[in-house]
Amino acid sequence: MSFLTVENVHHSYFSPKTVTTALQNINFDLEEGEFISLVGPSGCGKTTMLSILSGLISPTEGKVQIDGQAPNSRNSSIGYMLQQDYLFPWKTIEENILLGLKLQNQLTDNRISKTLELLKEIGLEGVEKQYPRQLSGGMRQRAALVRTLAINPKILLLDEPFSALDYQTKLKLEDLVFETLKSYRKTAVLVTHDIGEAISMSDRILLFAAKPGRLHKIFKVPEELRTIRPFDVRSKETYSILFQKVWKELESLEFDG
Ligand SMILES: Nc1ncnc2c1ncn2[C@@H]1O[C@H](COP(=O)(O)OP(=O)(O)OP(=O)(O)O)[C@@H](O)[C@H]1O
Numbered sequence: 378m379s380f381l382t383v384e385n386v387h388h389s390y391f392s393p394k395t396v397t398t399a400l401q402n403i404n405f406d407l408e409e410g411e412f413i414s415l416v417g418p419s420g421c422g423k424t425t426m427l428s429i430l431s432g433l434i435s436p437t438e439g440k441v442q443i444d445g446q447a448p449n450s451r452n453s454s455i456g457y458m459l460q461q462d463y464l465f466p467w468k469t470i471e472e473n474i475l476l477g478l479k480l481q482n483q484l485t486d487n488r489i490s491k492t493l494e495l496l497k498e499i500g501l502e503g504v505e506k507q508y509p510r511q512l513s514g515g516m517r518q519r520a521a522l523v524r525t526l527a528i529n530p531k532i533l534l535l536d537e538p539f540s541a542l543d544y545q546t547k548l549k550l551e552d553l554v555f556e557t558l559k560s561y562r563k564t565a566v567l568v569t570h571d572i573g574e575a576i577s578m579s580d581r582i583l584l585f586a587a588k589p590g591r592l593h594k595i596f597k598v599p600e601e602l603r604t605i606r607p608f609d610v611r612s613k614e615t616y617s618i619l620f621q622k623v624w625k626e627l628e629s630l631e632f633d634g
């Protein structure tokens with residue numbers, strides 16, 4: 378069985394007067410160590426899908442299993458990283474990145490030194506005693522990534538983590554996150570509006586359509602692109618070909634909608 382399975386998931390949001398169907402009949406699998414991206418027009422249910430995978434909300438119908446279990450947001454096996462870094466401004470970077478371990482009573486010397494080591498690997502050595510406001514946006518996102526990885530999650534859910542960054546920082550962080558996740562063999566689901574980012578970072582791309590949110594098409598990224606750094610992917614011919622394909626498909630959806 379696959380590491381992650383999504384079976385006939387349907388989700389509606391209810392308010393006293395309206396029902397919004399955010400997701401309809403969603404089915405897909407994910408293997409351990411695989412990296413997938415969710416792309417699609419605004420409102421097609423990408424964030425809802427991540428919230429379901431994280432266990433923050435339960436789908437109105439259907440079933441999700443991660444490593445044989447239903448997702449549970451109180452469980453440390455799922456790391457969820459959002460567009461905004463959500464670092465606590467009154468805590469130092471060190472306190473912020475150790476917070477997850479502290480909440481889980483796992484603040485051992487070994488875990489602390491591993492987390493500080495990761496901070497170093499990600500290029501943030503020396504900022505331990507600083508506060509988030511003293512760091513740039515890209516540095517804060519890197520610190521947020523360290524905090525997410527510190528609890529050693531089995532799967533990472535990333536909701537547009539680079540979208541608030543300038544283009545250059547974004548490209549650099551894509552490489553860094555790609556390499557960090559590959560070296561720790563993490564399974565990941567990335568939500569992005571950027572087709573180039575989806576192609577350069579993932580093994581597969583799931584294109585969602587809106588109204589109601591549904592899985593429209595799955596694109597496999599060619600093997601030759603999957604093994605190289607995101608930055609280098611962008612200069613390959615097969616990258617441009619796939620970009621055109623995904624772009625056209627996305628355009629046809631927006632036109633229909
Ligand atoms: N808490 C909520 N209550 C009611 N409706 C919601 C709620 N969250 C999302 N929706 C609705 O569900 C649909 C899917 O929303 P969702 O945020 O999952 O889309 P998205 O693909 O992440 O969009 P975006 O690309 O703009 O972030 C939308 O129609 C949205 O208005």
Ligand SMILES: [Mg+2]
Nearest residue numbers: 423424425536
């Ligand atoms: Mg969203």
